Amino acid sequence: MEEDKKEIIRKAATHIMARKGFYNTKASQIAEEAGIAVGTIYNYFNSKDDILEYIFAVELKKRYNYLKQLNDKDLMVMEKIETFLIKHFQEIINSPDTGRILVREKDFPRKMNQDYIADYLTKLPAMIMKMLDEAIANREISECNTEIIAAFIFGAIQGIVEKAINNNNIDILNDAAGEIIKLLKKGL
Amino acid sequence: MEEDKKEIIRKAATHIMARKGFYNTKASQIAEEAGIAVGTIYNYFNSKDDILEYIFAVELKKRYNYLKQLNDKDLMVMEKIETFLIKHFQEIINSPDTGRILVREKDFPRKMNQDYIADYLTKLPAMIMKMLDEAIANREISECNTEIIAAFIFGAIQGIVEKAINNNNIDILNDAAGEIIKLLKKGL
Amino acid sequence: MEEDKKEIIRKAATHIMARKGFYNTKASQIAEEAGIAVGTIYNYFNSKDDILEYIFAVELKKRYNYLKQLNDKDLMVMEKIETFLIKHFQEIINSPDTGRILVREKDFPRKMNQDYIADYLTKLPAMIMKMLDEAIANREISECNTEIIAAFIFGAIQGIVEKAINNNNIDILNDAAGEIIKLLKKGL
Amino acid sequence: MEEDKKEIIRKAATHIMARKGFYNTKASQIAEEAGIAVGTIYNYFNSKDDILEYIFAVELKKRYNYLKQLNDKDLMVMEKIETFLIKHFQEIINSPDTGRILVREKDFPRKMNQDYIADYLTKLPAMIMKMLDEAIANREISECNTEIIAAFIFGAIQGIVEKAINNNNIDILNDAAGEIIKLLKKGL
DNA sequence: GATGAATGAGTATTCATTCAT
DNA sequence: AATGAATGAATACTCATTCAT
Numbered sequence: 001m002e003e004d005k006k007e008i009i010r011k012a013a014t015h016i017m018a019r020k021g022f023y024n025t026k027a028s029q030i031a032e033e034a035g036i037a038v039g040t041i042y043n044y045f046n047s048k049d050d051i052l053e054y055i056f057a058v059e060l061k062k063r064y065n066y067l068k069q070l071n072d073k074d075l076m077v078m079e080k081i082e083t084f085l086i087k088h089f090q091e092i093i094n095s096p097d098t099g100r101i102l103v104r105e106k107d108f109p110r111k112m113n114q115d116y117i118a119d120y121l122t123k124l125p126a127m128i129m130k131m132l133d134e135a136i137a138n139r140e141i142s143e144c145n146t147e148i149i150a151a152f153i154f155g156a157i158q159g160i161v162e163k164a165i166n167n168n169n170i171d172i173l174n175d176a177a178g179e180i181i182k183l184l185k186k187g188l
Numbered sequence: 189m190e191e192d193k194k195e196i197i198r199k200a201a202t203h204i205m206a207r208k209g210f211y212n213t214k215a216s217q218i219a220e221e222a223g224i225a226v227g228t229i230y231n232y233f234n235s236k237d238d239i240l241e242y243i244f245a246v247e248l249k250k251r252y253n254y255l256k257q258l259n260d261k262d263l264m265v266m267e268k269i270e271t272f273l274i275k276h277f278q279e280i281i282n283s284p285d286t287g288r289i290l291v292r293e294k295d296f297p298r299k300m301n302q303d304y305i306a307d308y309l310t311k312l313p314a315m316i317m318k319m320l321d322e323a324i325a326n327r328e329i330s331e332c333n334t335e336i337i338a339a340f341i342f343g344a345i346q347g348i349v350e351k352a353i354n355n356n357n358i359d360i361l362n363d364a365a366g367e368i369i370k371l372l373k374k375g376l
Numbered sequence: 377m378e379e380d381k382k383e384i385i386r387k388a389a390t391h392i393m394a395r396k397g398f399y400n401t402k403a404s405q406i407a408e409e410a411g412i413a414v415g416t417i418y419n420y421f422n423s424k425d426d427i428l429e430y431i432f433a434v435e436l437k438k439r440y441n442y443l444k445q446l447n448d449k450d451l452m453v454m455e456k457i458e459t460f461l462i463k464h465f466q467e468i469i470n471s472p473d474t475g476r477i478l479v480r481e482k483d484f485p486r487k488m489n490q491d492y493i494a495d496y497l498t499k500l501p502a503m504i505m506k507m508l509d510e511a512i513a514n515r516e517i518s519e520c521n522t523e524i525i526a527a528f529i530f531g532a533i534q535g536i537v538e539k540a541i542n543n544n545n546i547d548i549l550n551d552a553a554g555e556i557i558k559l560l561k562k563g564l
Numbered sequence: 565m566e567e568d569k570k571e572i573i574r575k576a577a578t579h580i581m582a583r584k585g586f587y588n589t590k591a592s593q594i595a596e597e598a599g600i601a602v603g604t605i606y607n608y609f610n611s612k613d614d615i616l617e618y619i620f621a622v623e624l625k626k627r628y629n630y631l632k633q634l635n636d637k638d639l640m641v642m643e644k645i646e647t648f649l650i651k652h653f654q655e656i657i658n659s660p661d662t663g664r665i666l667v668r669e670k671d672f673p674r675k676m677n678q679d680y681i682a683d684y685l686t687k688l689p690a691m692i693m694k695m696l697d698e699a700i701a702n703r704e705i706s707e708c709n710t711e712i713i714a715a716f717i718f719g720a721i722q723g724i725v726e727k728a729i730n731n732n733n734i735d736i737l738n739d740a741a742g743e744i745i746k747l748l749k750k751g752l
Numbered sequence: 753g754a755t756g757a758a759t760g761a762g763t764a765t766t767c768a769t770t771c772a773t
Numbered sequence: 774a775a776t777g778a779a780t781g782a783a784t785a786c787t788c789a790t791t792c793a794t
Contacts, residue, residue, distance in 0.1 A: 038789090148351075184375065402785085535718050
């Protein structure tokens with residue numbers, strides 16, 4: 001029951017913030033979209049900032065779980081990366097609103113303790129870097145500055161998501177994973 | 189004289205906005221940093237939004253001019269892209285504050301007529317895409333979806349700039365252009 | 377409940393605006409006089425302009441209702457005008473603050489849609505003119521330019537109210553209706 | 565020379581204030597209309613308030629002089645009043661902008677020492693009252709409350725001027741004096 | 753738990769006035 | 774005397790958050 005209401009608020013907030021941006025989203029608008037009273041929001045979240053944190057937390061958790069599950073499988077590293085990209089893009093296709101928030105609001109100035117946004121920005125690239133290091137060790141790809149390349153890949157993904165959303169052409173995400181992997185496999 | 193004052197304000201605003209983000213930057217802080225009165229800001233800009241637009245306009249103009257100049261030279265397309273990347277990263281190294289604003293505030297919801305931020309987001313990737321098309325025509329690189337790849341490259345650049353700034357490690361930008369070009373040359 | 381709060385604000389605003397004039401009345405002063413927070417004003421009104429409009433709307437409605445009620449009665453036209461004047465002056469005597477605002481702020485430059493101030497200035501004289509036309513038709517008074525005379529009477533009323541308020545001598549309003557009617561009956 | 569510049573400013577201010585009202589008239593607009601710099605205004609006036617005072621002062625002086633001149637003539641009192649009304653309306657016809665300011669801004673909250681606006685509001689009705697008293701003494705008109713009737717006449721004049729200006733029909737002022745005098749002669 | 757009216761701290765912007773040139 | 778850039782005090786209005794019901 002409590003989870004339900006929290007989810008309703010998260011979805012309403014995602015809807016509005018994707019369209020107006022965090023700072024132009026009013027608590028009252030979220031409440032209206034959620035079909036509840038403003039006060040109710042504060043029974044589930046401490047602040048507006050908190051809602052944004054939670055949106056990131058949910059997405060981050062999905063990616064974590066997926067990667068954990070992926071690690072147990074017996075796959076080439078580049079295949080893992082590809083599978084992950086496909087999964088990531090799939091999530092964005094399912095909820096472009098969330099996608100827009102992930103790219104737009106990731107640099108949000110933080111004040112909170114639990115910092116899922118910082119995690120998102122730090123840990124995901126770190127995991128990509130780790131996978132690249134592994135791939136080099138396995139001699140799947142040749143030597144490179146994996147820190148730079150990981151940042152490059154992480155940014156590139158964001159760039160494509162942004163392009164897809166701004167152009168209102170979510171479909172390009174379907175081809176994107178393939179195209180990127182092709183580039184990376186050849187290029188690395 | 190007028191330009192001087194406008195420049196002073198632009199620099200002060202860049203300084204503060206890079207640290208606090210646009211929405212957490214107060215007009216009074218900009219004035220203090222600039223060593224002028226609050227009212228003076230509004231003798232040179234119509235609004236806070238206007239200042240951000242201007243910051244983008246200045247940077248966009250620099251890139252335009254550089255690319256125009258580059259087009260006259262007799263270079264391979266991939267060399268042009270490389271040269272441009274080096275120039276771009278050099279600018280960021282010279283003013284990381286500006287770099288941070290370019291990546292952070294680019295999705296800023298706009299209200300103004302003159303829209304330099306939108307231009308920055310639209311025209312720069314479009315120019316990269318055009319260069320890629322040219323490179324394919326010249327058989328410098330093999331066929332690919334240039335729209336996706338251009339978005340990929342544009343995003344990747346932002347990702348690296350962001351990483352460099354967030355990690356307070358501007359130096360990686362020195363290597364970044366080379367590393368990226370190596371990847372692209374091989375991969376495309 | 378909502379009406380109560382709106383009324384409280386209307387009265388507080390009337391009190392201050394009568395003393396300082398619209399432009400020298402601060403939202404904070406109204407709030408203080410009303411014993412509420414500044415923000416609360418804006419839960420009931422969209423703007424300071426809106427409050428002034430509402431003050432006029434309330435008074436206009438009173439006059440309308442009174443005239444409607446008067447029309448059903450079987451009276452000579454000049455008696456109706458006299459009765460209306462008495463009523464009008466009585467309202468001013470009851471709330472000189474409102475009276476002062478009605479005469480002082482009627483030329484307020486308007487920006488709003490609902491325009492009760494314009495109505496007040498247009499419809500009340502129009503009704504007086506209509507009554508005069510009727511009186512001429514009934515041969516109660518002789519021919520005259522009713523447009524001019526209506527403007528004359530409407531202005532005259534304001535002049536007396538202003539005089540009464542400026543001289544801090546509200547009592548003259550008690551005699552005013554009689555004196556005016558005497559003049560009009562003889563003069564028209 | 566100094567008078568010239570002061571006159572230019574007075575006229576420019578009259579033009580703008582008649583259209584926008586005192587509080588919506590900016591010093592910069594007056595300067596622009598006058599074809600001078602903002603600073604120059606303050607070489608001739610101490611403040612914006614001061615300009616409005618001056619506008620009233622000029623008009624008040626005209627009426628004074630006219631009345632003084634009128635007193636020397638051998639006329640019935642009611643003829644004097646009529647002549648004065650004609651003169652007053654003539655001035656308004658010549659400069660409706662000034663007319664609008666006289667009626668609109670007369671209740672302007674004063675802060676200054678020299679107070680021509682207060683004079684205008686006090687002395688002109690007082691002079692009308694004095695003339696009425698004289699007329700009663702001469703048995704030109706019958707007994708009445710001259711204070712009320714003076715306020716009535718003064719307000720009535722304003723009402724007609726306002727009507728003429730609001731309806732953009734200055735011409736009714738040509739008939740107004742006659743119509744009013746007819747009413748007063750018969751009615752008093 | 754849900755509500756939504758009340759709160760009041762917070763800020764962009766304006767504009768009369770000044771004064772160095 | 775004329776200028777107009779610089780000033781900064783002043784204020785309407787917003788909106789996240791609270792809390793009595």
